[in-house]
Amino acid sequence: MGVREQDCVFCEIVAGTGEARVVHEDEHTLAFFPLAPATRGHTLVVPKAHAADLWAMDEAAAQRLFHTVMVVGRALREVLRPAGMNVVNSAGAVATQTVFHTHVHLVPRSPGDTMGSIWPPKGAGFRYEDEAATDALAARLSAAIGPPEPTPTHRANTTSARSASSNGA
Structure with missing residues (x-):
């Protein structure tokens, strides 16, 4: 299972000692209905290894978590x-985190459900007023992120397609 935190309700569910209706389980993650769902089908996806929040997880664990989010969401x-x-x-x-074990809520929505909006009313949110300060913040964030990591390319497929099209195929 991985690391377990004492007195963590989600660690208890992962261990099989807490109450939950499990809908999916794999080696690293668990998906279950919360005891007080916001809507029909509301599902929580958690890593089995305890991490207080997303930022406490390593990248591989976060990728596994979000893979399960995609599987369950679909x-x-x-x-x-x-x-x-x-x-x-x-x-x-x-x-608004109330259980300090990383989790992702999947909340199916329908018109008129009782969930309501998760965002402030239009016009009531934060507004950037100083363009120079906003530009400076964007520059600082870009610098902190750094250059993009290289991604694999598919040159063989691209070259083949180009060769075929240039040969009139």
Whole structure:
């Protein structure tokens, strides 16, 4: 299972000692219905190894978590055919995290459901007022992120397609 934190309700669910209706499990993750769902089909996806929030996870564990989010989300879309879906991860108490074990909410949405909006009313959100400060923030973030990592290319396929088209094929 990985690391388990004492007194963590999600670690108890992962261990099989906590109450939950499990809908998916693999070597690294678990998906289950919360005890107080926001909508029909609301599902939580958690890593089996305890991490307080997303930023406490290593990249490989986060990739496995979000792979399961995609698998379960696609199944929810297939089975329930929702009009939309919220995919929510809150990191930290100020961001409304209440269980400090990383988790992602998949919340199927339909018109008129009781969930309501997760965003402030239009016009009530944060506004950047100083263009220079906004540009400086964007530059600082870009510098912190660094250059993009190289991605594999498919030169063989591209070259073959170009050769075929240049030969009149």
